[in-house]
Amino acid sequence: MGLLTILKKMKQKEREMRLLMLGLDNAGKTTILKKFNGEDVSTISPTLGFNIKTLEHKGFKLNIWDVGGQKSLRSYWRNYFESTDGLVWVVDSADRLRLEDCRQELSALLLEERLAGATLLVFANKQDLPGALSKEAIREALALDNIKSHHWCIIGCSAVTGENLLAGVDWLLDDIAARIFTAD
Amino acid sequence: MASVIEGNEENGFSGESGAVRIQERLQKRHQARIEDAERRKEAKESHSVAEEKSEYFSSTFNRERACIEELLSSCSGAERAVVTEKLEEATTKTLQLQKFLNDSMQFLTQYELRQAQAALQKLQTSLSETKEEALPRKKFAFRTRTKAADKASAQDAHPPPRDEGTPLETSRTQVDGAAPAEQCGFSNMTSEFITKTAEEIQKRDVLLTHLTNCKVRLFGSPSTLHLKHIDGCEILCGPVSSSVFVDNCRNSVLAFPCQQLRTHNTTDTQVYLHVTSRAIIEDCRAVSFAPFTWSYPTLEEDFTVSGLDRARNNWTEVDDFNWLAAGIPSPNWTVIPEADRKANWDS
Ligand SMILES: Nc1nc2c(ncn2[C@@H]2O[C@H](COP(=O)(O)OP(=O)(O)OP(=O)(O)O)[C@@H](O)[C@H]2O)c(=O)[nH]1
Ligand SMILES: [Mg+2]
Numbered sequence: 001m002g003l004l005t006i007l008k009k010m011k012q013k014e015r016e017m018r019l020l021m022l023g024l025d026n027a028g029k030t031t032i033l034k035k036f037n038g039e040d041v042s043t044i045s046p047t048l049g050f051n052i053k054t055l056e057h058k059g060f061k062l063n064i065w066d067v068g069g070q071k072s073l074r075s076y077w078r079n080y081f082e083s084t085d086g087l088v089w090v091v092d093s094a095d096r097l098r099l100e101d102c103r104q105e106l107s108a109l110l111l112e113e114r115l116a117g118a119t120l121l122v123f124a125n126k127q128d129l130p131g132a133l134s135k136e137a138i139r140e141a142l143a144l145d146n147i148k149s150h151h152w153c154i155i156g157c158s159a160v161t162g163e164n165l166l167a168g169v170d171w172l173l174d175d176i177a178a179r180i181f182t183a184d
Numbered sequence: 185m186a187s188v189i190e191g192n193e194e195n196g197f198s199g200e201s202g203a204v205r206i207q208e209r210l211q212k213r214h215q216a217r218i219e220d221a222e223r224r225k226e227a228k229e230s231h232s233v234a235e236e237k238s239e240y241f242s243s244t245f246n247r248e249r250a251c252i253e254e255l256l257s258s259c260s261g262a263e264r265a266v267v268t269e270k271l272e273e274a275t276t277k278t279l280q281l282q283k284f285l286n287d288s289m290q291f292l293t294q295y296e297l298r299q300a301q302a303a304l305q306k307l308q309t310s311l312s313e314t315k316e317e318a319l320p321r322k323k324f325a326f327r328t329r330t331k332a333a334d335k336a337s338a339q340d341a342h343p344p345p346r347d348e349g350t351p352l353e354t355s356r357t358q359v360d361g362a363a364p365a366e367q368c369g370f371s372n373m374t375s376e377f378i379t380k381t382a383e384e385i386q387k388r389d390v391l392l393t394h395l396t397n398c399k400v401r402l403f404g405s406p407s408t409l410h411l412k413h414i415d416g417c418e419i420l421c422g423p424v425s426s427s428v429f430v431d432n433c434r435n436s437v438l439a440f441p442c443q444q445l446r447t448h449n450t451t452d453t454q455v456y457l458h459v460t461s462r463a464i465i466e467d468c469r470a471v472s473f474a475p476f477t478w479s480y481p482t483l484e485e486d487f488t489v490s491g492l493d494r495a496r497n498n499w500t501e502v503d504d505f506n507w508l509a510a511g512i513p514s515p516n517w518t519v520i521p522e523a524d525r526k527a528n529w530d531s
Contacts (some may be wrong), residue, residue, distance in 0.1 A: 026429055026446055042491065045462035046444055049286030049502055052301075054309045061306065070466055071448075072505040076289060079297060094389045095429075096367075097412060129407055131367040131389040160426075 009085070016061045020080055020118075022109065023090035024102050025069040028125040031159040032090060033066045041159065046070065050080070055056055058173055074105065081114035085180065087122060087171045091142070093124045093132035093156070106142055108150055119150040119179070121172040123165075128158040139183045151175050238296060241288045245281065245300055252277050252307055263338065267318045271311070286454055287510060321366070322409045367391055368406075373398055380404065382482065386489065392419065405486040406493035409440065420478045422460075437526070439478045440490055447471060454520060457499040460492050464519055466505040474520040475499050478529045 002156065017088055021029045031041045047068035054063050065072070065080050089106055092098075106122075108114060124135040135156035139145070144154060153171050157164035255274040259267045268480075285300050292300070369391035370378060375398065380390075382404030392400065393412045402409075402421040409424045414433040420440065427444040434451045441458035447465045457463060458476035465471055475497060487494050503516035 026427055026444075042443065042493070043461055044444070046446055046503070048505070049282050051282075052305045052308050054305065070464070070505045072466055076286075079289065082298075094408070095410070097391075097393075098411070108197070126389075130387075131465040167257045181501070 014060045015059060015089075015181070016063065017085045018083055019062055019064045019086040019172070020084040020115075021064060021088040022077055023069050023104075023123075024095075024097070024098055024105065025071070026125075027090040027092045028159045028161065029066050029069065029090045031039075031058075031085055032088075032123065032125065032157075032165060033064060035159050035162050036165055040058060044141055047073075049073075053076070057169065060171075060173055060177070075095060078112070078114075081112055084118045085176045087115060087118045088121045088123060088148075088168075088172070090123045090125050093126050093135075094129040094137055096133065099133075099138075101143045106171055110147060116149070117173045117179075118150065119172060120150045121168050122149070122152065122154040123168055124154055124156045125159055127163065128161055129155045151179075211401070227291075237288075238292060239285075240302075241292065242296070245284065245303075248277060248284070248304055249282050249307060252281070253310075256310055259314050259318050260317075271315055271318070272279055274311055274314075278304070278311060281307070284510075303375060309487060320366060331441045351473050369393075369410075371395070382486065385422075387425075390421075394417075401480075403482065403486075405482055406491040409442070422480070422483060422486040425490040425492065439476055439529075440489065441476050441490070456526065458492070458497045460496045462503060464503040464505060465514075468504070468506075468516050471517045472520045473499055473502060473517065477525070477527070506511070 021027055023032065027048060030047055030051060033051060034041050034044060037053055037055060047066065047180065050065060050067040052063065052065055056062070067077055067080055085108070092104055109179050110120070122138070122142065124133070124138040126132050133141070135154050139154050144152060153175075155164050155168040155171070157168060159165065191355070192307050196370050201402070223310055223348070252274050255270050255277070259270050262270070279342045282304060282433070285304060289297060311342045315387035340360060368385060368388045371393040373394075376395045378401045379401040380403065384403045385402055385406045387405070387407050389408045389410070390402065390406045391410045391412070392414070395417050397416045400417060400419040405423045405425060407424070408426045410429045411419065411433055414436050416435045418437045422440070424440055424442040426442070427446055428440060429441045429446050430450055431448045432450070436453045437456070438453065439456035443460050444457050445455070445457060447455075447463065447468055450465070451469045451472055454472050454474070456474050456476045463473070475498070500519065502517050504516050507514035507516060
């Protein structure tokens with residue numbers, strides 16, 4: 001292998017990002033992932049383990065990990081923290097009764113040492129539902145303004161219509177890229 | 185001095201009681217040694233059990249992986265129909281492998297886990313590459329959306345932490361503007377008969393909480409349905425286009441078609457179900473299932489509105505998240521025997 005090829009390989013490797021998608025069960029994580037990839041979202045089951053999707057976007061290779069959010073699976077989340085560049089926290093904006101649960105789980109994650117360097121994108125999902133809270137209300141309920149440890153951003157979206165999914169991911173990539181590929 | 189004498193006795197240097205103590209102590213030492221050896225043996229055994237398990241894991245995992253890889257490589261040059269079939273099989277097998285890995289997590293070391301995850305990821309990648317190559321499809325759906333989404337791009341992007349407290353409120357996204365917070369449903373009722381019409385619930389998120397001994401009929405197709413703190417109720421609902429979320433329900437009868445059913449903390453409840461993907465239970469006991477049989481005049485139209493596949497009902501495939509043992513069925517749910525199923529919903 002020539003030196004150029006090796007350099008190119010390294011470069012490719014450099015342009016890889018690892019995104020970890022978490023949130024309570026039923027938030028819409030898997031639906032977001034599949035919608036994003038242009039797949040059918042009507043056959044999605046509650047996630048028993050995790051899904052991994054690799055896709056190219058804006059010249060980056062994204063490895064997206066979507067881990068099940070059921071109570072019984074949350075203790076496994078930590079198995080996926082390592083070398084995460086971006087954390088995508090997905091919220092069911094219409095599920096008011098579990099917003100406090102949602103806040104607690106997120107704030108616990110933000111204390112994790114292995115996620116310390118990660119950028120946080122909060123998707124206030126299911127905005128298509130008439131009873132959905134606005135992203136401002138979610139931002140308040142999750143006390144996002146208290147976060148000093150991570151770069152963060154909240155975006156209202158709908159995995160069913162696809163609205164704003166791209167906007168969210170673009171922001172996330174820009175933020176991560178500015179942080180880790182500075183020499184580019 | 186009392187303390188000195190005591191000290192001597194402790195060391196076993198004086199008198200008869202001293203000799204007895206020495207014997208006792210020797211006995212104790214001996215006992216301890218035996219126990220220690222036992223413990224070591226046990227530890228060794230359990231270690232070898234763990235080793236055996238992880239050996240079983242890696243041999244099974246590698247065998248399955250090789251099988252999928254072979255499927256994928258045999259796709260090149262094959263006919264389209266054959267490729268489709270092979271890819272389907274490879275997809276199913278990959279999913280199963282994922283589940284297997286998840287089930288095995290408890291006894292794998294971090295290293296093994298990461299190795300397996302990396303291998304799975306590679307499989308997924310080559311699976312989608314093979315798919316793309318053999319059966320190229322249209323551009324990704326989200327690419328076509330690029331323009332519209334770019335306009336809305338990152339308008340609420342939050343600056344680095346030092347700029348905290350001065351949030352950007354430049355423009356609200358469309359979805360936010362269009363979402364006055366209104367909820368549909370009812371709560372805190374006892375012994376009532378409640379109905380809702382299609383106009384009231386169509387495409388909406390419906391929430392029912394704290395109902396006791398109520399009969400509920402929801403005619404129409406809601407977007408989603410949440411049931412919480414339900415006791416002794418009969419709740420029937422038209423086709424729900426996404427998920428039904430049930431929490432803290434007991435002694436009740438439920439019936440609805442939906443895409444997903446997520447049942448939590450529920451006991452002694454019957455579910456007459458049409459589910460197009462999966463039903464799951466978590467922290468549940470004595471939940472029983474039968475196919476959805478309730479009917480009302482506009483059911484067919486509501487099915488159409490919901491977009492649910494009438495022909496696909498996976499009501500017998502229930503995943504118990506507290507019961508991941510492969511091969512042994514969960515004791516927390518059952519199928520309602522045909523003879524015991526409710527046939528008449530008007531009573
Ligand atoms: N109306 C509406 N429904 C949505 C949206 N996103 C997801 N859903 C529905 O919400 C349900 C749950 O979605 P999933 O993607 O399975 O949720 P998840 O976060 O992956 O859940 P777990 O795998 O259990 O952690 C499904 O029935 C989806 O169709 C959305 O934006 N709007
Ligand atoms: Mg999921």
